[in-house]
Amino acid sequence: MLTAALLVAAAAAGAWAMRARRRATVLERQLVAVTGELEGLQHAFARFAPAQMIEDILAQGVSTRPQVKDVTILFADLKGFTTIAERLDPEQLTALLNGYFAAVGEAIAAHRGHLAKFIGDGLLAFFGGLEPNPWQTNDALHAALAMRAAIAAYNARSRADGLPAVSAGIGVHRGPVVAGVFGTSALMEYGVLGRTVNVASRVEDLTRHHDVDILVSDAVRGSCDPRFRLRAMAPADVKGLAAPLATWALDGFDAPPA
Amino acid sequence: MAATAEALGVIEWADCWVPTAPLAPDVAAEVRRQVGFVPQWAHRLGPVPWMVRGFTALNHVRVAHMPLRLWPLVALVVSRDNACRYCYGVTRTLLKVLGHDDAFIDALEREVHLGQLAPAEQAALEFARRISRADPRPTAREIAALRDAGFSRPAIAEIAFDAAATVASNRLSTLLALPSERFVGWADHPVLRLVRPLVAPFVRVRRAAPVPLPQPNDGPCAAVVAALDGSPAAHVLRQTIDLAMASPILPRRTKLLVLAVVGRALGCRHAEAEARDALAAEGLDGATIGRILADLGSPALDARDALVVPFARETVRYQTAAIQQRTRALAAALPLPEALEVVGIASLANAVCRLSVLLDAC
Numbered sequence: 001m002l003t004a005a006l007l008v009a010a011a012a013a014g015a016w017a018m019r020a021r022r023r024a025t026v027l028e029r030q031l032v033a034v035t036g037e038l039e040g041l042q043h044a045f046a047r048f049a050p051a052q053m054i055e056d057i058l059a060q061g062v063s064t065r066p067q068v069k070d071v072t073i074l075f076a077d078l079k080g081f082t083t084i085a086e087r088l089d090p091e092q093l094t095a096l097l098n099g100y101f102a103a104v105g106e107a108i109a110a111h112r113g114h115l116a117k118f119i120g121d122g123l124l125a126f127f128g129g130l131e132p133n134p135w136q137t138n139d140a141l142h143a144a145l146a147m148r149a150a151i152a153a154y155n156a157r158s159r160a161d162g163l164p165a166v167s168a169g170i171g172v173h174r175g176p177v178v179a180g181v182f183g184t185s186a187l188m189e190y191g192v193l194g195r196t197v198n199v200a201s202r203v204e205d206l207t208r209h210h211d212v213d214i215l216v217s218d219a220v221r222g223s224c225d226p227r228f229r230l231r232a233m234a235p236a237d238v239k240g241l242a243a244p245l246a247t248w249a250l251d252g253f254d255a256p257p258a
Numbered sequence: 259m260a261a262t263a264e265a266l267g268v269i270e271w272a273d274c275w276v277p278t279a280p281l282a283p284d285v286a287a288e289v290r291r292q293v294g295f296v297p298q299w300a301h302r303l304g305p306v307p308w309m310v311r312g313f314t315a316l317n318h319v320r321v322a323h324m325p326l327r328l329w330p331l332v333a334l335v336v337s338r339d340n341a342c343r344y345c346y347g348v349t350r351t352l353l354k355v356l357g358h359d360d361a362f363i364d365a366l367e368r369e370v371h372l373g374q375l376a377p378a379e380q381a382a383l384e385f386a387r388r389i390s391r392a393d394p395r396p397t398a399r400e401i402a403a404l405r406d407a408g409f410s411r412p413a414i415a416e417i418a419f420d421a422a423a424t425v426a427s428n429r430l431s432t433l434l435a436l437p438s439e440r441f442v443g444w445a446d447h448p449v450l451r452l453v454r455p456l457v458a459p460f461v462r463v464r465r466a467a468p469v470p471l472p473q474p475n476d477g478p479c480a481a482v483v484a485a486l487d488g489s490p491a492a493h494v495l496r497q498t499i500d501l502a503m504a505s506p507i508l509p510r511r512t513k514l515l516v517l518a519v520v521g522r523a524l525g526c527r528h529a530e531a532e533a534r535d536a537l538a539a540e541g542l543d544g545a546t547i548g549r550i551l552a553d554l555g556s557p558a559l560d561a562r563d564a565l566v567v568p569f570a571r572e573t574v575r576y577q578t579a580a581i582q583q584r585t586r587a588l589a590a591a592l593p594l595p596e597a598l599e600v601v602g603i604a605s606l607a608n609a610v611c612r613l614s615v616l617l618d619a620c
Contacts, residue, residue, distance in 0.1 A: 138554070
């Protein structure tokens with residue numbers, strides 16, 4: 001009787017151990033899968049913020065590493081968009097805007113730029129923010145030229161669909177910014193702050209004043225490849241700056257882009 | 259679960275653009291002596307013998323100071339971090355041959371990620387990843403952490419070499435889009451358990467006695483080689499750099515330009531300064547060198563260098579699909595041996611310019 005009881009107990013223990021082992025194996029596989037997904041996400045997110053910052057966020061939930069960095073900022077804004085928007089129905093408007101963002105976004109990414117945010121019909125991109133980039137200013141100017149070409153190609157396509165042509169003002173400036181993760185636990189983004197960002201926005205504003213599509217600041221002119229063809233514009237007063245802002249129109253590049 | 263196949267399946271990879279070619283008998287014999295057989299990749303590098311010799315040697319170096327167990331772990335972690343499907347597959351298979359099962363390898367990757375390894379191993383693997391990423395470059399603080407974890411100065415140098423050599427192999431494999439070796443397909447096969455004890459002794463990293471620096475050590479990157487003093491790795495690195503520079507396929511000037519650009523991209527002032535001096539000796543004036551490095555182009559560059567200089571920059575940090583496409587485009591514009599040598603030099607430059615942290619931080 002005792003032997004039978006012991007055998008039953010041993011069988012029950014064995015069954016329990018097997019179940020526990022199976023469960024542990026399943027959990028282990030789930031953990032491996034989750035880790036793989038986490039690593040995949042980390043690689044994917046590295047396109048949007050510095051790798052070290054992403055590791056901090058994954059490990060601690062926050063990033064404690066805001067940094068002062070020298071970056072090149074590119075602002076772009078559609079000209080006359082309010083008028084265009086009034087003429088189009090919502091579907092057409094959305095198609096037009098998304099098509100434009102896709103075209104210029106590719107041009108920015110192709111030159112190692114980071115598209116940081118859309119602001120209505122405008123956008124902010126920066127170069128040299130996610131990883132060290134000694135060639136960030138040249139990259140930004142090549143991106144601006146590629147955006148000009150992309151907009152022309154996009155207009156040719158959208159005209160066939162009965163959509164109006166768009167034109168953009170693009171401003172480029174270089175200088176120090178505070179780069180970090182900003183926002184709340186509900187909405188965070190990797191971004192840049194500081195005077196450099198404001199000046200870049202003012203440079204873009206001046207494209208309307210000077211009636212050109214791409215303008216760059218003094219700081220950009222001083223650090224870019226001399227093969228970029230730049231044309232001096234008259235210094236102009238802008239909001240928030242005591243002195244008139246000197247800018248140069250970017251006409252082209254004298255050799256194939258690097 | 260076919261874990262290796264599954265792990266490799268998620269890494270994007272293009273088709274290889276390099277045809278296989280006959281390997282010179284003396285080169286094949288040298289590879290066979292070091293590896294035990296001639297891997298498929300060696301046949302693809304046949305037109306550039308120094309690359310076969312050099313990359314074989316870099317991957318089969320003997321170590322004198324670092325723990326042997328760490329060698330393949332560093333290679334695995336760095337290859338995974340660089341999303342190099344070829345190297346990751348080979349290293350994972352190697353670890354299985356050495357007796358580690360999939361659960362251990364998966365746990366290793368997970369624990370590196372979550373910081374749950376033994377402190378010394380965690381510090382070493384973290385250091386290796388920092389060497390590989392170089393963003394920012396490791397500093398004296400990371401070196402001090404390794405010392406606190408019990409590693410000697412020569413052991414730290416060998417860990418850095420291991421990471422840098424893996425960085426070079428990752429670039430070579432990724433840029434050429436090397437297909438997986440046939441033996442990687444056996445990683446999940448039950449028969450591997452049977453043959454493992456027979457094969458393991460041939461693939462295990464071997465211990466060697468400390469050795470003095472190679473003499474003479476007066477070629478390019480001599481300071482970085484000297485930072486490996488006491489390790490057989492110094493001899494392998496010296497020999498590989500010398501073979502690369504002596505190769506007649508690309509002009510010396512092109513190779514130095516690649517080194518200078520990679521040095522600039524990685525913030526390695528040693529490599530950049532050394533390459534500038536050497537380029538000046540080749541007849542390029544300082545202002546022209548300055549412009550080339552500032553703008554990755556100049557009217558002073560010939561057609562080939564005008565392609566190679568901006569390409570060198572792309573090899574430092576990349577997305578796999580983009581760099582494989584970019585390399586294929588370069589290869590379409592150059593004769594095959596030249597395209598291969600550009601990849602070889604850029605890979606080696608990436609290793610040396612990362613390894614130079616030993617000069618800054620030790």
